[in-house]
Amino acid sequence: MNRRNFITSSLIAGGAAGGLRTAIGATGDKPALLGGTPVREKPFPKWPVFDQTEERALDQVLKSGVWNLDGKPVPEFEASYAKALGSRGVLATSSGTAALLTCLNVLGVGPGDEVIVPPYTFVATVNVVLQVHALPVFVDTDRSSLQIDATKIEAAITPRTAAIIPVHLGGNVCDVDAIMAIANRRRIPVIEDACQSHLAEWKGAKVGTFGKGGCFSFQASKNLNSGEGGAISSNDSTFLERCYAFHSNSRGRAHAGYDFSYRAKGLNLRMTGFQGAILLAQMTRLAEQMHTREQNAIYLTSMLKEIPGIAPARHYPGTTRNAYHLYMFRYDPAAFAGLPLAKFLKAMRAEHIPVSAGYSPLNKEPFLINTLQTRGYKKIYGEKELAEWTGRNQCPENDKLCQEAVWLYQANLLGPRTDMEQIAAAIRKVQKYAPELVKA
């Protein structure tokens, strides 16, 4: 199950059942998969959350007749998100993918260049590298944090490395100090993929403000959501103006309607007024939702870390705030009588806890291998180098992680603390009955 299917099914699973049952029902505390009563029946909170604030905001844009970025909402959102990040500027885009693509283009990353990426991320992080015909170079994952292993970045740098795209995955934060130290020493620009980590913090500063650009996604599943949408934050106003021109078909911010003067190559990756209006409305809820997710996640971690074989994602010491787009942990079958991960997930879902196995190894994706075998790639990099690419891009730790990771989704953290108790209770129940579940 991929992340978006997981999110859809977690909402369905959450919404499918009726009233709350107690953990120990008529069938005792047996797992639901063995005929017992599910730990949970009450739906998890629905996502997205909205009311008349969003309705009014959309109505205003509609009636204004200015539906594109020339109206008030997009610039207002940019100013308000920049303030929330503590960033000098923000440029709104049509998606997180568009934000990443814009940054790479403005940095001039192109054919013959290499870009360092993690293998444990949403495919867009790598797709944008392929879009500019650069070569993705994968750096293995630190399984304890589920983030890129910063200690392995330096060894992956070559004279052709044109950018590093660390991802702050799942709301958690990668090792910013270590990454920025290497990048600054080697003079390589960093584009932070903060698409899943709105308002997460490293040493009190928001992620997405450390690199040349920080990219955010407001796609439907995200903690800040306008269906689709994205943004680039940057403290470099010249860089941001160049991003503006790229995302607006080569035209500068101050162009008048029939001013057809162009700055550089570009595309149309603009945000609409409707997206801007929804985002401004959603931002009124963001701080409180963040607080609820954080409190619930801390409580959940306090329970899960006591369960043998369950290892919640580690935070690096500089992490002062996790945005918990995902609640991620690792599962060790050895502590569950050898119960395979797939069966653990099935047993948890039967308890109405919507868990997912997360990503598969991106560096091994057949579509990626096929892309590197296309005519253009062969011309740019040569067959010999492309043949060596697979060997150079092995990520054994990430391979292991993909066999042991378990995710919960951010909306599962928006309810009462008792929801967290039920998640922990379901895991304990599955563990207690693991020998029977293995045989079932």
Ligand SMILES: Cc1ncc(COP(=O)(O)O)c(C=O)c1O
């Ligand atoms: C880590 C990561 N990078 C990039 C993206 C791309 O964002 P979007 O879906 O808004 O294009 C996403 C979102 O799905 C993501 O999770």
